[in-house]
Amino acid sequence: MILQSDPRPVLLHGGTVVTVDGDDRVFVGDVLLHHGRIAALGPAGSVQLTPGTRVLDVTDSIVCPGFVQSHVHLCQVLFRGIAEDLALLPWLRQRIWPLEAALSAATLRASARLGIAELLLGGTTSILDMGTVHDHHVVFEAASTMGIRMTSGKAMMDRVGQSSLDEPTAASLSSSNHLADAWHGAADDRLRYAYAPRFILSCSDELLRQTVVEARARGCLMHTHASENPGEVDAVRAATGRDNVVALEERGIAGKDVVLAHCVHLSEDERASLKRHRTRVAHCPSTNLKLASGIAPIPGLLADGVVVGVGADGAPCNNRLSAFTEMRLAALLQKPAHGAEAMPARTALRLMTMGSAAVLGRDGDTGSLEPGKRADVVVVGRERPHLRPLADPVATLVHAAEAADVTHVFVDGRQLVRDRRLVHDDLGSILADAEIAVGEVAARAAIARGLP
Amino acid sequence: MILQSDPRPVLLHGGTVVTVDGDDRVFVGDVLLHHGRIAALGPAGSVQLTPGTRVLDVTDSIVCPGFVQSHVHLCQVLFRGIAEDLALLPWLRQRIWPLEAALSAATLRASARLGIAELLLGGTTSILDMGTVHDHHVVFEAASTMGIRMTSGKAMMDRVGQSSLDEPTAASLSSSNHLADAWHGAADDRLRYAYAPRFILSCSDELLRQTVVEARARGCLMHTHASENPGEVDAVRAATGRDNVVALEERGIAGKDVVLAHCVHLSEDERASLKRHRTRVAHCPSTNLKLASGIAPIPGLLADGVVVGVGADGAPCNNRLSAFTEMRLAALLQKPAHGAEAMPARTALRLMTMGSAAVLGRDGDTGSLEPGKRADVVVVGRERPHLRPLADPVATLVHAAEAADVTHVFVDGRQLVRDRRLVHDDLGSILADAEIAVGEVAARAAIARGLP
Numbered sequence: 001m002i003l004q005s006d007p008r009p010v011l012l013h014g015g016t017v018v019t020v021d022g023d024d025r026v027f028v029g030d031v032l033l034h035h036g037r038i039a040a041l042g043p044a045g046s047v048q049l050t051p052g053t054r055v056l057d058v059t060d061s062i063v064c065p066g067f068v069q070s071h072v073h074l075c076q077v078l079f080r081g082i083a084e085d086l087a088l089l090p091w092l093r094q095r096i097w098p099l100e101a102a103l104s105a106a107t108l109r110a111s112a113r114l115g116i117a118e119l120l121l122g123g124t125t126s127i128l129d130m131g132t133v134h135d136h137h138v139v140f141e142a143a144s145t146m147g148i149r150m151t152s153g154k155a156m157m158d159r160v161g162q163s164s165l166d167e168p169t170a171a172s173l174s175s176s177n178h179l180a181d182a183w184h185g186a187a188d189d190r191l192r193y194a195y196a197p198r199f200i201l202s203c204s205d206e207l208l209r210q211t212v213v214e215a216r217a218r219g220c221l222m223h224t225h226a227s228e229n230p231g232e233v234d235a236v237r238a239a240t241g242r243d244n245v246v247a248l249e250e251r252g253i254a255g256k257d258v259v260l261a262h263c264v265h266l267s268e269d270e271r272a273s274l275k276r277h278r279t280r281v282a283h284c285p286s287t288n289l290k291l292a293s294g295i296a297p298i299p300g301l302l303a304d305g306v307v308v309g310v311g312a313d314g315a316p317c318n319n320r321l322s323a324f325t326e327m328r329l330a331a332l333l334q335k336p337a338h339g340a341e342a343m344p345a346r347t348a349l350r351l352m353t354m355g356s357a358a359v360l361g362r363d364g365d366t367g368s369l370e371p372g373k374r375a376d377v378v379v380v381g382r383e384r385p386h387l388r389p390l391a392d393p394v395a396t397l398v399h400a401a402e403a404a405d406v407t408h409v410f411v412d413g414r415q416l417v418r419d420r421r422l423v424h425d426d427l428g429s430i431l432a433d434a435e436i437a438v439g440e441v442a443a444r445a446a447i448a449r450g451l452p
Numbered sequence: 453m454i455l456q457s458d459p460r461p462v463l464l465h466g467g468t469v470v471t472v473d474g475d476d477r478v479f480v481g482d483v484l485l486h487h488g489r490i491a492a493l494g495p496a497g498s499v500q501l502t503p504g505t506r507v508l509d510v511t512d513s514i515v516c517p518g519f520v521q522s523h524v525h526l527c528q529v530l531f532r533g534i535a536e537d538l539a540l541l542p543w544l545r546q547r548i549w550p551l552e553a554a555l556s557a558a559t560l561r562a563s564a565r566l567g568i569a570e571l572l573l574g575g576t577t578s579i580l581d582m583g584t585v586h587d588h589h590v591v592f593e594a595a596s597t598m599g600i601r602m603t604s605g606k607a608m609m610d611r612v613g614q615s616s617l618d619e620p621t622a623a624s625l626s627s628s629n630h631l632a633d634a635w636h637g638a639a640d641d642r643l644r645y646a647y648a649p650r651f652i653l654s655c656s657d658e659l660l661r662q663t664v665v666e667a668r669a670r671g672c673l674m675h676t677h678a679s680e681n682p683g684e685v686d687a688v689r690a691a692t693g694r695d696n697v698v699a700l701e702e703r704g705i706a707g708k709d710v711v712l713a714h715c716v717h718l719s720e721d722e723r724a725s726l727k728r729h730r731t732r733v734a735h736c737p738s739t740n741l742k743l744a745s746g747i748a749p750i751p752g753l754l755a756d757g758v759v760v761g762v763g764a765d766g767a768p769c770n771n772r773l774s775a776f777t778e779m780r781l782a783a784l785l786q787k788p789a790h791g792a793e794a795m796p797a798r799t800a801l802r803l804m805t806m807g808s809a810a811v812l813g814r815d816g817d818t819g820s821l822e823p824g825k826r827a828d829v830v831v832v833g834r835e836r837p838h839l840r841p842l843a844d845p846v847a848t849l850v851h852a853a854e855a856a857d858v859t860h861v862f863v864d865g866r867q868l869v870r871d872r873r874l875v876h877d878d879l880g881s882i883l884a885d886a887e888i889a890v891g892e893v894a895a896r897a898a899i900a901r902g903l904p
Contacts, residue, residue: 091792
C-alpha cells in the first residue's frame with residue numbers, strides 16, 4: 001500500500017528548527033514539505049511558497065527530524081508490565097517466549113498497532129523491528145496501513161529445546177525469504193526487510209550462515225542481539241568458546257549490513273571486530289537497566305568510529321517506546337563515568353536521528369532536516385511548563401520534552417499525527433483491542449497479570 | 453491564605469486505586485474526599501455517599517497518592533537549559549550562583565510559579581524546597597495562592613568569597629527566623645519552614661550551629677546538600693578534614709529533623725552517622741547523573757533503615773520536575789549493580805510517596821490513600837497507548853506513565869488540576885512571565901543562552 005502524501009505543499013511556519021544537519025544548524029524559520037520530501041527550509045521569509053500551500057503555524061514549537069529507533073519489538077507491546085523485575089534469560093524463558101508463542105495473528109496485530117500508535121504519537125517515524133517467529137506478515141500490514149517507516153523481520157530460532165518457538169532451520173529460512181520477497185522495498189521503499197536471527201543461543205550455525213547468504217542476496221539488513229547481559233555473555237562463552245560479537249563474526253554476521261542490539265559487555269576482541277567490520281550497534285539504555293544488564297560503552301564505540309543508534313526495545317523491558325526517554329537516558333547514563341561534558345544533548349539527539357538512520361542504512365534519505373530528504377518531520381509543542389523557558393532548543397528536546405509534547409508528525413510528507421491525535425486510525429479501537437488481546441494471550445500462556 | 457477545599461464531598465469513582473498503604477493494597481473502587489481529608493475508600497459500592505456528593509468518573513484511570521518530592525529548587529526553574537554539561541562545582545560557580553544573584557523578587561516569583569505549575573500538572577502535591585538567599589517570601593506567596601503543599605526555606609550562605617550571595621551570619625539567621633515566623637504552619641499547616649544552610653562549603657561553623665538552635669526552637673526541619681559529587685567531596689575533606697555527613701554531624705546537623713540531599717558518595721563513617729541519627733536522605737537520580745555525580749547507594753541505605761525520599765532537584769540539572777521520571781530512574785539505576793529484583797516498582801513508588809512524606813515529617817497525614825489523611829490525590833488517565841494494556845498498575849505508574857498523563861490533582865481536597873489544566877491559575881500568563889523573566893535574569897548575570 002502506497003499512502004499518498006498531502007498533494008498540497010505544507011509549510012511548517014515560524015518554529016524553532018533543529019536540523020541535525022552537518023552543521024547542527026538551529027534557526028527560527030520555515031520548513032516546506034512537498035511530494036513527500038523536504039522541499040526547502042530556512043530562516044523566516046527565505047522559503048518561496050507556491051500557490052495552494054497549506055500553512056501550519058508552529059510558532060513557539062520545535063521542529064525536528066522524525067526520531068529513528070534502531071531496535072524495537074512490536075510483537076511484545078501487549079506484554080507491557082507482565083515481566084517485571086527479571087534478568088534477561090529468565091525474562092525470556094519464563095515470560096517472553098511463552099507469551100510470543102501464545103500470540104495469534106489477531107493478537108499480534110493488536111500488539112503491533114498499539115506499538116505503532118505509541119511510536120507515532122511520540123514522534124518516532126522510523127523503526128528497526130524484530131518480530132516473533134510466526135504470523136509476521138500482520139506486523140508489515142499494520143505498518144503499511146498506519147504509515148510508519150519500518151525495517152523489520154521475523155525472529156529466527158532453530159535450536160531445539162530453547163523454546164516452543166523453534167522452527168526447523170529450512171522452514172525458518174524459507175519463511176524469512178517469503179516475507180522478504182513480499183515486503184522488502186514495499187510502499188515506495190517505506191518498508192524494508194531485515195533478517196532477524198534472534199541471538200546466537202537460539203540459532204544453529206547453519207541458520208546463521210544461510211541467513212547471511214539470503215540477506216545479502218536481497219540487499220537486506222541482518223538484525224540480532226549481542227553481548228547484552230552477564231548471564232547471556234557467560235552462556236554464549238560456554239556454548240561457543242567465544243565472546244558474542246566474535247562468535248557472530250566467525251559465522252559471517254558482521255559488517256555494515258549487520259545491526260547488533262545492546263553491546264553492553266564487550267571484550268577488546270569484540271570492540272576490534274565492531275570497528276574492523278563497521279558493524280552497527282543499537283543502544284537500548286532503559287532496557288539495559290531494567291534487565292540488570294549494565295551501561296553500554298557508547299562513548300568508546302563512538303570514538304572507535306562505530307555507527308550507533310538508539311531504540312526503546314520491547315515494552316516488557318522498558319516499559320515505554322519513547323524516543324525522548326531513550327535519548328535523555330543515553331545522554332545521562334554516560335556522565336558519571338565519563339564526565340559532565342560526555343554525551344552533550346546534541347550527541348544524544350544525533351544518535352536518535354542520524355545515528356539510528358545510519359544503522360538502518362537510511363541516513364541518505366532520513367534522520368535530518370535537509371532539502372531532498374524524505375519528509376519525516378516532528379513538531380514538539382511548548383504549551384506545558386516543563387518546556388519553558390526556552391534557553392537551549394536541543395537540551396529542551398533531549399532533557400525536558402516527553403512523548404506527549406509531540407503535536408504533529410509527518411512521514412513521507414503525510415500527516416499521521418495532528419494536534420496530538422492519530423489522523424488516520426481510531427485510537428480507541430486500538431486500545432480496546434489491546435486490552436482484549438492481552439487477556440487472551442496471557443490466559444493461553446498461563447501467565448498471571450498483577451491486576452487487582 | 454487558607455484555600456477552601458470543595459465544600460461538597462467528591463467521589464473518585466471506579467478507578468484502579470493504588471493506596472501505598474501498609475499492605476500496598478490495590479483495588480478497583482472509590483475514594484471519597486470531604487473536608488479536605490480522605491473520608492473513605494474501598495472496592496466499588498463499599499463507600500457510602502452523602503447527598504450532594506460530586507461524582508468524578510475515573511473508570512480506566514489510576515488513582516494514587518499525590519507525589520511528594522523531598523528536594524527541589526523553585527528559584528532555579530527559570531534556569532532550565534542554561535547550565536548544560538557541567539559538573540557540580542563549576543555548575544554552581546559559573547552558572548547557578550550568578551543567576552540566583554541576578555533574580556529580582558518579580559523574576560523569582562515567575563520562576564516559582566512556573567515550577568509549581570509544572571509540579572502540580574505532573575501530580576506532585578508536596579515539596580521540600582530550597583530557595584535562594586533573597587526575596588524568599590515570594591516563593592511562599594506563590595505556593596500559598598497556587599495550593600501546593602510546601603516546606604521551604606531560604607538558602608543560607610555566609611562564607612565570604614564563595615559567591616555574591618553570601619550574607620553576614622547574623623543576617624542570614626535573622627532573615628531565616630523572620631520567614632519561619634511568618635510562614636511555618638501557615639495555610640492550615642499546608643506551608644512549613646525548613647532552615648536551609650546551602651552546603652557545608654558555603655556555611656561557617658557558627659552559621660550551622662546557630663541554625664540548629666533556631667530550627668529546633670521552632671520545630672522546623674533543616675535541609676542541606678551532602679556528599680553529592682566527587683569534586684565537592686574532595687573539597688569538603690580539604691576544608692574540614694572530615695567527610696560531609698560526619699562534618700555536618702559534628703556541627704549538630706544530624707537527626708530525624710535533618711534532610712540531606714544526594715548522599716551519593718558515602719564513607720562507612722557517613723553511613724553509620726545516617727543510621728545512628730536517623731538523618732533523612734533525599735535521592736535525586738536525574739541530577740546525580742546530569743552533574744556527573746554518580747548513583748546513590750539507596751538499597752544499602754534502605755537496608756540500614758534510613759528514611760529515603762526522592763526529588764527532581766533543580767530544572768537546570770534535570771531538566772524537568774517530573775515525579776514519574778525520578779521514580780522510574782530510582783528503580784532502574786539500581787538494577788545493574790544489585791540485580792533485576794532490586795528496587796521493584798512498588799519500592800520506587802513508596803519512596804516517591806510515603807518515603808518523601810516521612811522525610812518531610814508528614815507521613816502521618818500525607819503520602820498514602822488512607823482514611824483520615826489529607827486529601828492529596830492524583831488521577832492518572834490511561835487514554836494514551838503507552839499505558840495500555842494494564843497488566844500491573846504499580847509498574848504502569850512507575851515505568852510507563854509520564855507527567856502529562858496526570859488528569860486530576862487534589863491538595864487538601866481542593867481540585868488544582870482538572871482535565872490536565874490548572875483550575876485556579878492562568879498557565880498562559882505563567883509561561884509568558886517566565887520567558888520575559890529569564891531574559892532579564894540572564895542579561896543581568898551576563899550569561900548567554902543557546903538560542904538561535
